[in-house]
Amino acid sequence: MATALETFVRQNRGKWREAAKQAENAPAFETIPPGRYVAQITRAELEEATTSGRLQIAWGYAILEGDQAGEAHYSWDGMENEQSLDFLARKLLQLGYDPNEIDLAKIPEILEEIVADKTVVTINVRKKGEFVNTYIRERLDSDQYAAPDAKPDGDGASVDDAPFYEGDPVLLLWKGREAEGEILSIDENEGKARVRLNSGKRVRVRLEKLEYIGEG
Numbered sequence: 001m002a003t004a005l006e007t008f009v010r011q012n013r014g015k016w017r018e019a020a021k022q023a024e025n026a027p028a029f030e031t032i033p034p035g036r037y038v039a040q041i042t043r044a045e046l047e048e049a050t051t052s053g054r055l056q057i058a059w060g061y062a063i064l065e066g067d068q069a070g071e072a073h074y075s076w077d078g079m080e081n082e083q084s085l086d087f088l089a090r091k092l093l094q095l096g097y098d099p100n101e102i103d104l105a106k107i108p109e110i111l112e113e114i115v116a117d118k119t120v121v122t123i124n125v126r127k128k129g130e131f132v133n134t135y136i137r138e139r140l141d142s143d144q145y146a147a148p149d150a151k152p153d154g155d156g157a158s159v160d161d162a163p164f165y166e167g168d169p170v171l172l173l174w175k176g177r178e179a180e181g182e183i184l185s186i187d188e189n190e191g192k193a194r195v196r197l198n199s200g201k202r203v204r205v206r207l208e209k210l211e212y213i214g215e216g
Helices: 002-023 082-094 104-116
Strands: 035-048 055-063 072-078 120-128 131-140 169-174 177-187 192-197 202-206
Touching: 002 055, 002 082, 002 104, 035 072, 035 104, 072 082, 072 131, 082 131, 169 192, 169 202
Parallel strands: none
Antiparallel strands: 035 055, 035 120, 055 072, 120 131, 169 177, 177 192, 192 202
16 A cells, blocks of 8 residues: 555646645535435545555445434545546545645545544535446534444435535536536426526526536
């Protein structure tokens, strides 16, 4: 592990500094069904993937609210490219850390601190095709939540039924090209959302055609 980490740090310090700068200006970034959850971070560990050997961060969450409180959710963030570093910088920013002040070699220590602090967050779990992404929306006051014992093999939890929310940044296909925008309103009966594109144009799009983007 030490050798892999040292190599990774040496090769990516410059990229990490750039990702840290971009995180401040970026929109705030399946083991359970898609939805929004309040959860305690129970695991945050830099490791090598068993099969590929890539460096990745393994995250574990204990769901704190809803009928299935105590169920577990897990996600893995690869650390193999510049986009991965950008994603990590945004996530740490959401957790209250300034990525500009973080040395990449100190990431394992910061991850240990996040778990030791019993950090509580709201997360969005999004699914597109075979891929499931977990986004941290904000850090909450841990003192106001009592974490139940996480069930090691849980695969379900109580969630909001709506797959998207007003204000969510989204990606869609418009006139044959990808376009980013923000959800203005949702019509659950029709299964459509009213979206304001970054160009200013307002469109109505079916929910299944939207992809949530960012940590916000």
